[in-house]
Amino acid sequence: MSLLPLVAGLPLLAVGFLGFTERLPRNRFGGVRTRATMRSDEAFRVGNKVAGLPTMVAGAVGVLGGVAGLTLHTTSGGLMVVLIATIGLFAITLSAGVLGHRAATAVPEPAPELPAGCAGCRCGAGGCGVLSKA
Numbered sequence: 045m046s047l048l049p050l051v052a053g054l055p056l057l058a059v060g061f062l063g064f065t066e067r068l069p070r071n072r073f074g075g076v077r078t079r080a081t082m083r084s085d086e087a088f089r090v091g092n093k094v095a096g097l098p099t100m101v102a103g104a105v106g107v108l109g110g111v112a113g114l115t116l117h118t119t120s121g122g123l124m125v126v127l128i129a130t131i132g133l134f135a136i137t138l139s140a141g142v143l144g145h146r147a148a149t150a151v152p153e154p155a156p157e158l159p160a161g162c163a164g165c166r167c168g169a170g171g172c173g174v175l176s177k178a
Contacts, residue, residue: 046113049129053106056099064096076144087148095144102136105129
């Protein structure tokens with residue numbers, strides 16, 4: 045039972061560290077992945093930087109709780125420590141995600157890219173304003 049928070053805490057430590065140091069690439073598996081953070085690389089970087097420190101704290105709570113659960117000699121004491129560590133790990137991780145999402149929503153949306161061939165011209169409702177020679 046003590047392995048649950050220990051095994052969950054180790055990846056949280058790594059992901060939190062990478063996010064905090066701005067070395068976590070935008071991906072589909074690790075970090076804060078909400079609609080706001082996934083809209084641009086900058087939003088993902090900012091959201092995961094803000095969420096990085098609380099995520100590392102959540103990982104540390106899990107690791108310390110797992111180690112404490114393994115070292116306690118009484119079953120009830122070990123179970124209580126593991127339960128508290130697991131609940132704390134999830135609560136802090138959820139809070140980190142909310143903070144990261146809020147930070148990412150503050151990042152302005154990226155400018156829409158112009159279609160190929162329209163760079164520098166005035167695009168209207170009917171298409172590009174460049175006249176073609178026929």
